[in-house]
Amino acid sequence: MAGEITLTVGGQAGQGVQSIGLTLARAFARGGLHVFAQQDYESRVRGGHNSFKLRMGPRPVMAALQETNILVALDPLSLDVHMAQLTDPGVAIFDGEKTQVAGPRRGYFPVPLERLAQESGGNRLMQNSVAAGAAAGLTGFDFSIISDAVAEQFKGRGPEVEEGNRRAAQAGYDYALTQFGGRCDCSLSTMAAPKRLLLDGNEALVLGALAGGCRFMAGYPMTPSTPILQYMATKGAGLGAVGIQTEDEIAAINMAIGASFAGVRAMTATAGGGFSLMVEGLGLAGMTETPVVIVVGQRPGPATGFPTRTEQGDLEFVLHAAQGEFARIVLTPGTPEQAFALGFRAFNLAERYQLPVIILTDQQLADSYRTIEPFDLSSLQIDRGELLLDAPPDYMRYRLTPSGISPRAVPGLSSAVVVADSDEHAEDGHITEDGAVRTAMVRKRVGKLELARADIVPPEHYGEQHPELLLIGWGSTYGALREAVDDLRADGVSAGMLHLSQVWPFPNEQVQAAMKAAKKSVMVENNASGQLARVMRGETGLAPDGHILKYDGRPFSPSEITTQARRWLR
Amino acid sequence: MSIKVSVAAEDYATTQVPAWCPGCGNFGILPAVVNALVTLQLAPHQVLLVSGIGQAGKLPHYIKCNVFNGLHGRTLPAATAAKLANRELAVIAVGGDGDGYGEGGNHFLHALRRNPDITYIVHDNQVYGLTLGQTSPTSDPGYISATTPRGAYQPVHPIALAIAAGGTFVARGFAGNTDHLAGLIGEAIRHRGFGYIDVLQPCVTFNRVNTFAWYRQRVYDLASDGHDPADREAAWQRAQEWGERIPIGIFYREERPTFEDNFPSLAGEPLVKRPIDPRAVGPLLEDFK
Ligand SMILES: Cc1ncc(C[n+]2csc(CCOP(=O)(O)OP(=O)(O)O)c2C)c(N)n1
Numbered sequence: 001m002a003g004e005i006t007l008t009v010g011g012q013a014g015q016g017v018q019s020i021g022l023t024l025a026r027a028f029a030r031g032g033l034h035v036f037a038q039q040d041y042e043s044r045v046r047g048g049h050n051s052f053k054l055r056m057g058p059r060p061v062m063a064a065l066q067e068t069n070i071l072v073a074l075d076p077l078s079l080d081v082h083m084a085q086l087t088d089p090g091v092a093i094f095d096g097e098k099t100q101v102a103g104p105r106r107g108y109f110p111v112p113l114e115r116l117a118q119e120s121g122g123n124r125l126m127q128n129s130v131a132a133g134a135a136a137g138l139t140g141f142d143f144s145i146i147s148d149a150v151a152e153q154f155k156g157r158g159p160e161v162e163e164g165n166r167r168a169a170q171a172g173y174d175y176a177l178t179q180f181g182g183r184c185d186c187s188l189s190t191m192a193a194p195k196r197l198l199l200d201g202n203e204a205l206v207l208g209a210l211a212g213g214c215r216f217m218a219g220y221p222m223t224p225s226t227p228i229l230q231y232m233a234t235k236g237a238g239l240g241a242v243g244i245q246t247e248d249e250i251a252a253i254n255m256a257i258g259a260s261f262a263g264v265r266a267m268t269a270t271a272g273g274g275f276s277l278m279v280e281g282l283g284l285a286g287m288t289e290t291p292v293v294i295v296v297g298q299r300p301g302p303a304t305g306f307p308t309r310t311e312q313g314d315l316e317f318v319l320h321a322a323q324g325e326f327a328r329i330v331l332t333p334g335t336p337e338q339a340f341a342l343g344f345r346a347f348n349l350a351e352r353y354q355l356p357v358i359i360l361t362d363q364q365l366a367d368s369y370r371t372i373e374p375f376d377l378s379s380l381q382i383d384r385g386e387l388l389l390d391a392p393p394d395y396m397r398y399r400l401t402p403s404g405i406s407p408r409a410v411p412g413l414s415s416a417v418v419v420a421d422s423d424e425h426a427e428d429g430h431i432t433e434d435g436a437v438r439t440a441m442v443r444k445r446v447g448k449l450e451l452a453r454a455d456i457v458p459p460e461h462y463g464e465q466h467p468e469l470l471l472i473g474w475g476s477t478y479g480a481l482r483e484a485v486d487d488l489r490a491d492g493v494s495a496g497m498l499h500l501s502q503v504w505p506f507p508n509e510q511v512q513a514a515m516k517a518a519k520k521s522v523m524v525e526n527n528a529s530g531q532l533a534r535v536m537r538g539e540t541g542l543a544p545d546g547h548i549l550k551y552d553g554r555p556f557s558p559s560e561i562t563t564q565a566r567r568w569l570r
Numbered sequence: 571m572s573i574k575v576s577v578a579a580e581d582y583a584t585t586q587v588p589a590w591c592p593g594c595g596n597f598g599i600l601p602a603v604v605n606a607l608v609t610l611q612l613a614p615h616q617v618l619l620v621s622g623i624g625q626a627g628k629l630p631h632y633i634k635c636n637v638f639n640g641l642h643g644r645t646l647p648a649a650t651a652a653k654l655a656n657r658e659l660a661v662i663a664v665g666g667d668g669d670g671y672g673e674g675g676n677h678f679l680h681a682l683r684r685n686p687d688i689t690y691i692v693h694d695n696q697v698y699g700l701t702l703g704q705t706s707p708t709s710d711p712g713y714i715s716a717t718t719p720r721g722a723y724q725p726v727h728p729i730a731l732a733i734a735a736g737g738t739f740v741a742r743g744f745a746g747n748t749d750h751l752a753g754l755i756g757e758a759i760r761h762r763g764f765g766y767i768d769v770l771q772p773c774v775t776f777n778r779v780n781t782f783a784w785y786r787q788r789v790y791d792l793a794s795d796g797h798d799p800a801d802r803e804a805a806w807q808r809a810q811e812w813g814e815r816i817p818i819g820i821f822y823r824e825e826r827p828t829f830e831d832n833f834p835s836l837a838g839e840p841l842v843k844r845p846i847d848p849r850a851v852g853p854l855l856e857d858f859k
Pocket residue numbers: 623624625626627642665666667668669670693695697698699700701706
């Protein structure tokens with residue numbers, strides 16, 4: 001698209017790929033541009049190959065493209081991996097004094113990164129700042145913004161380090177301005193825009209949770225959800241929240257349930273592997289009707305799988321996990337905006353219906369950054385459902401009521417006592433063997449699913465409302481789907497998108513209506529078997545005309561979707 | 571909220587009828603817990619009993635107070651968290667030997683090192699009672715059951731384990747001596763930190779070896795045997811004793827910062843009593859601009 005470019009930083013783990021990428025992303029965002037950044041990394045701390053792909057421009061960008069206009073290669077392997085993606089014209093920056101390349105090639109722009117770092121900053125370790133400066137120099141973007149972002153990265157390490165890195169960035173920037181003689185077509189200028197936020201899906205989600213009053217989190221580190229716990233334990237603590245690293249995921253969910261039973265909004269976060277260990281706890285929340293929020297950041301399974309990559313393979317797992325029958329809610333945000341909104345909403349839903357709410361994300365959403373308009377905090381309303389602060393002496397936790405919800409008291413806040421049990425229980429919470437009581441209690445726990453239909457987040461119907469081709473998806477494919485629809489429509493194809501950010505309870509009516517209005521519908525999923533399509537068939541009896549599936553551990557690009565989508569247009 | 575002037579045992583009485591076998595050791599533990607709570611003048615609504623699954627896990631149903639009867643083996647995480655959420659509650663976790671040393675063994679280790687300000691009572695009958703008599707982690711070597719027809723092997727020594735893992739209050743009681751046990755439970759609740767008590771609890775139906783008589787012939791009180799609970803070395807030595815003489819009482823006690831002390835954010839009002847304001851995250855958003 002005119003006026004926008006893609007910049008890729010490639011290198012080994014430990015070389016600073018992410019910090020260069022994020023520094024540039026921040027700078028371009030502060031300069032008023034829209035930014036989308038996607039990370040690709042391996043499960044290792046040193047070596048291998050990682051990349052950080054940054055797309056920016058004057059209009060909103062929602063996904064990463066396959067091609068790149070500028071490549072910053074921190075090692076020879078990055079040249080090998082990414083040169084094929086270089087646009088024409090396009091520029092590849094690398095340290096020509098350290099990397100031996102076989103002859104000149106289109107786009108090659110050797111920059112003496114290490115030497116410039118030594119000369120300008122006095123330390124060869126500042127070569128990443130040289131690289132960031134050189135990449136920015138190619139765009140001609142306002143250097144003062146770049147310089148501030150670079151310096152900010154070294155805040156707290158002393159003025160010498162900050163200033164040295166500023167000079168290193170300047171050296172790279174000037175080198176690109178004066179020494180690059182080829183064509184690039186990659187100039188970017190600052191834009192007057194309101195200050196936007198630049199954050200990734202995990203950050204948006206945990207901020208939403210904190211806004212939603214979550215003050216207790218227990219978790220066990222597992223990619224891609226670890227940063228949520230880290231944020232809670234550090235920044236969240238400033239708001240009075242507690243973040244605990246537990247001995248395992250079983251402890252994590254049981255702690256979250258214990259805290260919630262005692263009256264504090266609580267969550268846990270993990271990936272599919274950790275969620276496997278939490279399954280019995282999920283049922284405990286269902287049985288004891290204790291509100292709890294569980295973030296499951298999907299990565300390709302089974303078992304350890306593809307630890308740092310992305311997939312949508314756990315939908316049916318989270319829908320069916322745990323023995324027995326009980327209601328649960330499954331939210332599937334696809335953007336940082338949705339991650340924040342649903343991170344907030346999950347706690348209201350969990351308390352209103354007294355059940356577990358699962359927020360199903362994936363590595364692509366968790367680790368991808370995007371600029372978004374600041375959240376409107378003033379419109380957020382906390383709803384604690386039928387929370388009973390002053391319970392009467394004859395209080396019974398599981399009272400059968402016409403509303404289908406039992407008023408929920410919390411231990412210690414009144415003179416009433418609260419009895420909850422994972423065994424089947426009577427209204428007073430004590431163990432029962434009575435069949436009629438069992439029937440009534442099952443009906444209550446299962447029946448809450450019907451009640452929760454009143455609160456379904458409707459799917460987003462984008463593009464043509466009566467399209468030739470409707471692309472249906474859920475979760476992190478939002479950006480790629482939406483851009484695919486834009487691209488198809490720009491090509492004269494009547495296309496629309498239906499994106500579900502809540503899968504359970506399933507939005508039957510909206511999905512049926514959208515499918516009826518479309519000539520053909522294709523389900524787009526980052527998994528091997530089309531799990532949402534199966535859920536949809538079960539709920540609505542409708543099947544899509546086709547599937548676009550991808551399960552190589554990588555996210556969709558818009559062009560992968562458009563290319564395949566055309567198969568149904570013939 | 572109505573504050574009672576004085577708490578009596580009747581305040582803790584329920585209409586629930588215990589589902590234990592007649593003569594079960596658990597009948598010696600139940601009044602000990604109630605007596606301790608009455609002695610400490612804690613009202614039922616100030617107490618939270620968290621239990622697992624097993625015969626021991628049923629105990630909270632027979633005491634009128636707040637109850638969270640959770641999953642088999644998972645008492646300690648739930649209890650630890652409830653205390654963090656509302657440190658005004660007296661939180662007491664109870665479970666069996668299978669529950670705490672088998673299924674939940676990992677949580678036991680980590681509770682010992684974290685030192686949450688809660689109490690943990692293990693009804694140690696050296697057998698799986700509720701599932702009809704299988705071998706447990708504490709069954710004596712050679713103990714025959716359908717799952718170890720050739721006899722049990724090396725058992726867990728929970729007292730030694732607790733001392734080694736950093737327990738700050740490590741004690742053993744006997745269900746056949748309710749008064750002594752009630753005293754221990756009171757001490758454990760008062761202890762600022764993880765008050766842990768392993769209770770020798772005869773299972774009259776399945777454990778034909780470790781009977782009331784068997785224990786009675788062997789138990790002796792550490793306090794009247796010159797033991798100093800501040801002496802960790804001595805505690806370790808006493809913890810090795812099993813067989814002819816079995817010590818009961820407090821093996822080891824020390825003051826150490828509690829788990830809750832690690833969280834400055836917990837200072838002030840208990841978490842559960844703090845108002846929720848979505849706008850509180852406003853300042854955090856500045857970091858992302
Ligand atoms: C996850 C799980 N596994 C197994 C069981 C079955 N189970 C119930 S109680 C129990 C063992 C009980 O032994 P213990 O904890 O020593 O308690 P006791 O009955 O002896 O008091 C088992 C294995 C269960 N409820 N949950």
